[in-house]
Amino acid sequence: xxxxxxxxxxxxxxxxxxxxxxxxxxxxxxxxxxxxxxxxxxxxxxxxxxxxxxxxxxxxxxxxxxxxxxxxxxxxxxxxxxxxxxxxxxxxxxxxxxxxxxxxxxxxxxxxxxxxxxxxxxxxxxxxxxxxxxxxxxxxxxxxxxxxxxxxxxxxxxxxxxxxxxxxxxxxxxxx
Numbered sequence: 001x002x003x004x005x006x007x008x009x010x011x012x013x014x015x016x017x018x019x020x021x022x023x024x025x026x027x028x029x030x031x032x033x034x035x036x037x038x039x040x041x042x043x044x045x046x047x048x049x050x051x052x053x054x055x056x057x058x059x060x061x062x063x064x065x066x067x068x069x070x071x072x073x074x075x076x077x078x079x080x081x082x083x084x085x086x087x088x089x090x091x092x093x094x095x096x097x098x099x100x101x102x103x104x105x106x107x108x109x110x111x112x113x114x115x116x117x118x119x120x121x122x123x124x125x126x127x128x129x130x131x132x133x134x135x136x137x138x139x140x141x142x143x144x145x146x147x148x149x150x151x152x153x154x155x156x157x158x159x160x161x162x163x164x165x166x167x168x169x170x171x172x173x174x175x176x
Contacts (some may be wrong), residue, residue, distance in 0.1 A: 020162035026128060032058055033121040037142045045135055049126040056137075056149050057142035060122040067115040074112040081105040086117075094159060132156045 037060040134151040
């Protein structure tokens, strides 16, 4: 959104024209952090979107299966580790077995969190309130992580950049 004003001609009647560009306050090319086939793009060019709104989705099926398998493994390892921790407190487990249980639990916890994040990353969210500038990919296309899908511009007032030749800028004190 740009603010406009009317320029009035004064007594001299002299005018100058300068080339310029309107730039958005913020612009972002949005991409998924994961790869996969796009199952839906829910934003058309020119459409207003709110921060956090789902703009596009990748088919979550493979990521959901991956998470379910990791969750089952996590539950099994966590239960085993808790039994070993209890036995260790009673002095019934060797320090080596305790360390294996501790590090195994840390490893599966990190893997579980990574797979939960991957499933959440199947949804592309608007980073701020604004407008869809460009739709770069369509439903059915397979994208790689980091491949731009949409371009969004902020709804905040933008900036106007004008190029004034130095010969005119020197006279800027005489501008009305």
